[in-house]
Amino acid sequence: MTGTRILGHPMFIILAVFLIAPAVVLPLGGMSLATEVMIWAIFAMGFNVLLGYTGLPSFGHGLFFGCGAYLVGLLQKHVIAGTWIPLLGTILGCAVIAGILALFMAKKRGIYHALLTIAFTQMFYFITFQWDSVTGGENGLMGIERFPLTFFGLFQVPIGGTLAYYYFVYLIMVGSLIILWRLAHSPLGSVLYAIKQNELRAKYLGYNTPFYKWLAWLISGSFGGLAGALHAMLTNGAFADPIHWSRSGDVVMMVIVGGGLSNFFGPVLGAFIFIALRDIFSTITQHWYLFYGLLIVFIVLFMPEGILGYLRAGRRGAQAVESKI
Amino acid sequence: MALLETIGVGKRFGGLMANHNISSQFQEGQITSIIGPNGAGKTTFFNVLTGLYKPDAGRILFENRDITGWPIHRIVGLGISRSFQVLNIFNEISPAENIRLAVQSRKKKSFHFLKPASSFTDLNQETDQILERIGLTGVKEQPTKNLSYGDKRVLEIGISLASQPKLLLMDEPTSGLPSSETQRIKDFIVQISDHLTVVVIEHDMDVVLTISDMILVLHQGEVIAQGNPEAIKANDLVQEAYLGGIH
Numbered sequence: 001m002t003g004t005r006i007l008g009h010p011m012f013i014i015l016a017v018f019l020i021a022p023a024v025v026l027p028l029g030g031m032s033l034a035t036e037v038m039i040w041a042i043f044a045m046g047f048n049v050l051l052g053y054t055g056l057p058s059f060g061h062g063l064f065f066g067c068g069a070y071l072v073g074l075l076q077k078h079v080i081a082g083t084w085i086p087l088l089g090t091i092l093g094c095a096v097i098a099g100i101l102a103l104f105m106a107k108k109r110g111i112y113h114a115l116l117t118i119a120f121t122q123m124f125y126f127i128t129f130q131w132d133s134v135t136g137g138e139n140g141l142m143g144i145e146r147f148p149l150t151f152f153g154l155f156q157v158p159i160g161g162t163l164a165y166y167y168f169v170y171l172i173m174v175g176s177l178i179i180l181w182r183l184a185h186s187p188l189g190s191v192l193y194a195i196k197q198n199e200l201r202a203k204y205l206g207y208n209t210p211f212y213k214w215l216a217w218l219i220s221g222s223f224g225g226l227a228g229a230l231h232a233m234l235t236n237g238a239f240a241d242p243i244h245w246s247r248s249g250d251v252v253m254m255v256i257v258g259g260g261l262s263n264f265f266g267p268v269l270g271a272f273i274f275i276a277l278r279d280i281f282s283t284i285t286q287h288w289y290l291f292y293g294l295l296i297v298f299i300v301l302f303m304p305e306g307i308l309g310y311l312r313a314g315r316r317g318a319q320a321v322e323s324k325i
Numbered sequence: 326m327a328l329l330e331t332i333g334v335g336k337r338f339g340g341l342m343a344n345h346n347i348s349s350q351f352q353e354g355q356i357t358s359i360i361g362p363n364g365a366g367k368t369t370f371f372n373v374l375t376g377l378y379k380p381d382a383g384r385i386l387f388e389n390r391d392i393t394g395w396p397i398h399r400i401v402g403l404g405i406s407r408s409f410q411v412l413n414i415f416n417e418i419s420p421a422e423n424i425r426l427a428v429q430s431r432k433k434k435s436f437h438f439l440k441p442a443s444s445f446t447d448l449n450q451e452t453d454q455i456l457e458r459i460g461l462t463g464v465k466e467q468p469t470k471n472l473s474y475g476d477k478r479v480l481e482i483g484i485s486l487a488s489q490p491k492l493l494l495m496d497e498p499t500s501g502l503p504s505s506e507t508q509r510i511k512d513f514i515v516q517i518s519d520h521l522t523v524v525v526i527e528h529d530m531d532v533v534l535t536i537s538d539m540i541l542v543l544h545q546g547e548v549i550a551q552g553n554p555e556a557i558k559a560n561d562l563v564q565e566a567y568l569g570g571i572h
Contacts, residue, residue, distance in 0.1 A: 182438070186438045186439060
């Protein structure tokens with residue numbers, strides 16, 4: 001790969017933009033918003049393993065975000081007051097939850113699959129909302145902290161400050177993007193994409209497709225849990241709200257708006273747009289979802305492949321014209 | 326030796342007997358054609374053989390092993406592959422990637438999740454060989470959906486071949502092709518039958534009578550005749566049910 005190709009690569013652009021963003025954002029006092037963009041980007045990228053790669057609609061993905069938030073809090077409270085172990089435990093825990101739920105969903109398709117995801121997320125919503133003694137009920141689980149990172153007891157890095165936490169999340173996002181990028185281009189990723197295109201044929205190539213769909217759930221749920229945990233550490237609390245099915249649409253819309261159905265990086269753009277619009281419009285009107293809804297209608301009607309999909313198609317069109325000339 | 330044997334296989338959809346009491350043997354190394362009017366249950370028979378439908382009655386033996394009711398991917402894993410009447414290929418990726426998916430499945434490389442799929446040289450070499458064999462090397466990196474219908478038909482078969490099956494089931498491989506292209510497919514079937522067993526559903530009697538070692542005639546879900554091409558041509562029942570106006 002030549003130097004210019006690396007510099008022009010979307011991965012490099014995203015990493016560079018988020019690396020230097022604090023220079024602009026910090027004076028404006030928007031560090032936690034910028035951190036939130038990256039957290040939602042991780043969530044949406046992980047979600048896209050299901051929707052974008054494998055073609056499985058999940059309208060209850062807030063379940064993993066919410067479970068991640070509660071799990072990291074509970075692990076901090078009851079197991080160890082630290083960062084690494086609660087985070088790893090949360091990822092593992094959400095993988096287990098995804099693995100169990102996906103047993104019910106991996107053989108379902110289309111609308112039945114989607115309905116099950118909604119049913120499961122509502123089930124978890126009511127459990128977390130009602131189970132006061134463990135989850136704090138409607139008050140949420142408070143007091144989730146950003147403990148300093150320790151490296152084998154040798155030295156510590158504090159992440160309590162907003163800037164330090166931003167870069168902590170940044171590094172996790174970089175790791176997540178690289179892992180998911182490699183997954184998307186790996187043999188496993190090619191099987192998931194084959195299932196999206198034509199599951200029957202994938203079976204006739206010898207693939208046990210329910211098992212691969214189950215794997216996609218496992219991966220997706222783990223990243224969802226990771227994002228939820230990072231979000232809980234950002235806001236110092238875990239709440240039932242994100243688990244409600246009506247909030248699970250947020251991540252679907254991020255993927256669709258950004259162009260995740262046809263572009264690997266679509267979810268990152270979608271997360272940025274969602275947080276930016278929420279922040280801008282919600283200061284003007286509490287009905288900001290109305291404007292966001294209009295944007296979604298516009299995009300679905302005129303850019304069905306999302307913003308990045310639209311731009312890419314435009315560029316392809318231009319190339320075609322050039323080659324004719 | 327019979328590579329595949331069915332004993333009294335039946336499949337019913339509500340009141341319709343799509344397959345009834347089908348007993349047949351498919352000999353290793355032969356080309357068997359399945360013929361019969363529309364709705365005779367030919368494609369259903371393929372679907373039952375390959376695990377898409379579970380039979381309501383009877384048993385299916387492959388290499389003397391009972392595979393009745395097995396899921397598709399396990400049956401494919403044993404060495405049974407099929408191509409479809411209606412094109413069933415991966416349109417959003419290139420022909421090379423279509424083939425590679427099949428090769429990758431057989432070589433059990435699909436759990437690698439961090440190395441790029443294109444970096445497995447053994448997969449690529451085999452993919453290229455297959456593309457060469459089916460004559461699609463020139464278009465291998467094009468989007469599959471831009472291929473000509475004839476090339477898509479060939480790719481459909483190529484994907485099935487990439488599984489390196491012992492038994493290949495082909496459902497109307499010449500469907501929708503002009504006669505010039507039909508010849509290409511016909512030659513191809515004869516060529517591949519050198520080292521594998523082929524069962525083909527075909528309407529083109531010209532193709533059927535020239536390539537077949539054996540012919541199985543289905544009518545309303547039942548076998549009404551089986552035998553070599555001469556025997557079938559001479560069979561009165563077949564004349565009545567199917568070959569009616571041909572001679």
